[in-house]
Structure formats: C-alpha cells, structure tokens
Amino acid sequence: MRIAVVNNFFPPRPGGSSHLAAALAQRYAAAGHEVLVLTAAYRDAPAEEVRDGYRVVRLPARAMPKLGLSIDFDMAFALARPGNLRRVSRLLAEFKPDVIHQHGQFFDLSWISGRYARRHRVPVLLSIHTRLESPDPKYAALFRMLDRFLVKPIIRRFQPRYVIMDELAARYCAERYGATTADFDYIPVAVEPSRFDTSQETDVRARHGVGDVPLIVSLGHVIPLRDRLALVEALPAVLAKHPDTKVMIVGQVYFDAFAKRAAQLGVSDAIITTGAVPSADVPAYFAAADVVAHDLQGGGFGTASLEAMASGRATIGTVTETNFPAVHLRNWENFVLVRPNDPADLANAVIRLLDEPEEREWIAKRQRDLVYSHFTLEVVTRKHLDVFERMVGERG
Numbered sequence: 001m002r003i004a005v006v007n008n009f010f011p012p013r014p015g016g017s018s019h020l021a022a023a024l025a026q027r028y029a030a031a032g033h034e035v036l037v038l039t040a041a042y043r044d045a046p047a048e049e050v051r052d053g054y055r056v057v058r059l060p061a062r063a064m065p066k067l068g069l070s071i072d073f074d075m076a077f078a079l080a081r082p083g084n085l086r087r088v089s090r091l092l093a094e095f096k097p098d099v100i101h102q103h104g105q106f107f108d109l110s111w112i113s114g115r116y117a118r119r120h121r122v123p124v125l126l127s128i129h130t131r132l133e134s135p136d137p138k139y140a141a142l143f144r145m146l147d148r149f150l151v152k153p154i155i156r157r158f159q160p161r162y163v164i165m166d167e168l169a170a171r172y173c174a175e176r177y178g179a180t181t182a183d184f185d186y187i188p189v190a191v192e193p194s195r196f197d198t199s200q201e202t203d204v205r206a207r208h209g210v211g212d213v214p215l216i217v218s219l220g221h222v223i224p225l226r227d228r229l230a231l232v233e234a235l236p237a238v239l240a241k242h243p244d245t246k247v248m249i250v251g252q253v254y255f256d257a258f259a260k261r262a263a264q265l266g267v268s269d270a271i272i273t274t275g276a277v278p279s280a281d282v283p284a285y286f287a288a289a290d291v292v293a294h295d296l297q298g299g300g301f302g303t304a305s306l307e308a309m310a311s312g313r314a315t316i317g318t319v320t321e322t323n324f325p326a327v328h329l330r331n332w333e334n335f336v337l338v339r340p341n342d343p344a345d346l347a348n349a350v351i352r353l354l355d356e357p358e359e360r361e362w363i364a365k366r367q368r369d370l371v372y373s374h375f376t377l378e379v380v381t382r383k384h385l386d387v388f389e390r391m392v393g394e395r396g
Helices: 016-030 084-095 108-120 137-158 167-177 229-241 257-265 279-288 303-310 343-355 357-374 377-395
Strands: 002-006 034-040 048-051 054-059 099-103 124-127 161-164 184-186 215-219 246-250 271-275 291-293 314-317
Touching (some): 002 016, 002 084, 002 108, 016 099, 034 084, 108 124, 229 246, 314 343
Parallel strands (some): 002 099, 099 124, 246 271
C-alpha cells in the first residue's frame, strides 16, 4: 500500500501525536509499505528528508500568534502560506496514496488532504488525539462553536473513519461530529516500551538537586486541560505525611494557575518546574520518580501516562475502568484510579503508594504488563494496517 501520513505536528516538534505519527510511519515502512509524511515546517528542520525508510515533506507554515490567552499554544498552520493548497494536491497526486492517515481533526493539513481525498475517492482514517474542550466556560463555548461551524462541516465532506482511542473520544465524536459506532475503529494510543528498558545515564535527581526524597513526576505541557491544580491542592495532605516530598512538573508552562495556588497554600518550595525537555530524556525523568501523575482532570489517559506505566512506575489516572475498549482496568490491581479534580482522593492515593513501597512496586509491574499486552507499537501498528486493508478493499 501507499500510505500518506498527515500531521501538522511531527518530530523534531515535541508532542504525543507528533511522536506517534513518526513511530507509525516508521512501522508502516518497515512492513513494506510506501509512506509519505506531510507536515508543517518547524524551526530549522529540513524542508524535505528521507528518514527510517519514508519521505517527509515539511510545508511552509505560519505560527499561531501569541495573544496572551490561556489557550495559547505552539501551533503552525500551512494554509497561512500561499501555494500550500496546490502543493499538497500536487504531492498527493504524484504519490497516489491508497489511504490517508490524518492526525488531528482541527489541523489545516488534515482539511487540505481531506479535500484531495474527496476529489479522488481516497479513504481517510482520522486519529482524534485532542478534544476541543476547556474547563473555562467561555473557551468551552468557543470550542463548541468551532467544532459545529468549522471542523464538522469540513471533515464531513471527506467522510473519514475515526480512530477511537478511548470512551471519551467516542462520546466526543458522536456529540460533536455526528459520527456513529459504524464510523469507529477502536485502536488505543501506542507506546514503545523498549525505550524504557535500558538504564538511564542522566541522573535527574542530581540535575535538579532533589536528593533521596519521595518524588512525584508530572510530565506534559501545563495547559488548562492539564493544569496540575488538583496535584497542588493535594500537596498539603501529602506533605503532612511525607514532608520531604517534591513534585517535578516536566513541560512548558502555558497556564500558571497552579503556581499561584501553590503560593496561596504555602507549598511552592515543594514544586520544581523543568520546562520542556528532549524526548530522549523522558525515560530518565520517569526512572527518577516514585509516583507519576499527569492526567488528573478526567480528560483521558494519554501517551505520557502510558509511557510512565511502561517505565515501571506507579501511575495515577482519573479515567474509568471501561476507558479503553477491550482492555480491562481494575483499580489497585493493574491501575490506580482516582476521581477527577479531587485533591483529597488524589492525596490518599499518593500517600498509600508512598507508605507501601512493596505495593507500589507490585502495581507498577502490573501496569507495565498491561502496556506490553495492549499498547505496544507492534500491536497498534497491526491494528492500523488491518483497518487500511479493509478500507482499501471496500473502496475497490
């Protein structure tokens, strides 16, 4: 097959969907398929390259302006640069894809490639990585309008199938885009556990002057949907039982409400912010952790949390036991679940894990086994290729 992979985010740009798109492209190529990646330009990355057996074309793009809002994010759009519409059509016409795998429903490269797919009757598989949602009512209303009047009309024109990674994505696509279960393919997010198998040369505790104290690592950019407020508000109870505990927030801070709340609660000294770190350093940060907690607002369980599980660290989430179709989660057996936005419940879970190191190690092992059974790139790549083959067959 000839597979076109489309994502505005792609390495060296950081991010979960960026690295997943690259990993899947590599696996598609390794399986003997021709692969073309279309993405947005990023810093000094080459405009075109061949890597891991596939071709990458980075299109000129314009970064979204920073307006000083809490939703500001490092995003670039190709449609802001003249000529990209024709260039994408030309690149796809030359490549003649059998299927297009899009990452991100609100990225303009998905819309441009969808236009080509509609005109040439090419099947499209659309991975929903991010839901346009916000805990802030005014932004929530804005996102609903964008979905209703912009995203939905565009993507309905090329009628994609949807990669549904969890039950929240299924509900979202049904409510926002009118999709049905007949349009869904249930494929979980993938991680590569092998990158966590080797011993880490970087001593994260020494780098940040932490020493031998209980350490909670929370990885991912700080945005309203991952604001760390529950973690900060859980800290007074945790510190009362384990006074030397530190929280290390690893990622760019775009939304600093957590820092203001920490100052109010008098726990600022227990918090370390590192800023963005290279992807290659992530295993070292997990290796330094006693407990990992990223997704604490009920917004799903993302790549970073699954990677923490793969690294063999006890990881806390706020999803339900039915979050992943066909994957059975059981609280305090192969998972640690707490209620979303509930500092007291979170504090109790952290204290239990710090109080009982043997239980912490046991549940970390069960979580790691769960990742190897259901979330490896090998398993997830095969599921994608099975869907592609079925879509191509249905078109024929």
